[in-house]
Amino acid sequence: GMSGERVPGKVIFETQSTHKMLAALSQASLIHIKGDYDEDTFNEAIMMHTSTSPSYPIVASIETAAAMLRGNSGKR
Incomplete structure (x- = not known):
């Protein structure tokens, strides 16, 4: 997973x-990135493996799910 300390260059x-x-x-998913990387x-690479016709309802549902994680929602 994403836990743990950063390793230089990794x-x-x-x-x-x-x-x-x-x-x-x-079919909705996110990509999390930890560490320094070349955005270009x-x-x-991602454009070689994704659709050039994204499903906007799926994109909107990802944005909604991410918004649900912000703030104190679901915290006890």
Whole structure:
């Protein structure tokens, strides 16, 4: 996972299935990145493996799920 201390020069990429863990539509997921990385290289790689026609309802559900994590929602 993403826990632990940073290791110089090491980058961790992790995906989270938000449709399983949060209130997001099926197929929704996030990519979490820990460490310093080259944004242009990452964007080039991600565009090689993603659709050029994103599902805007799925994107909106990810934004809603992320908003639910902000603030004190669900905290005891």
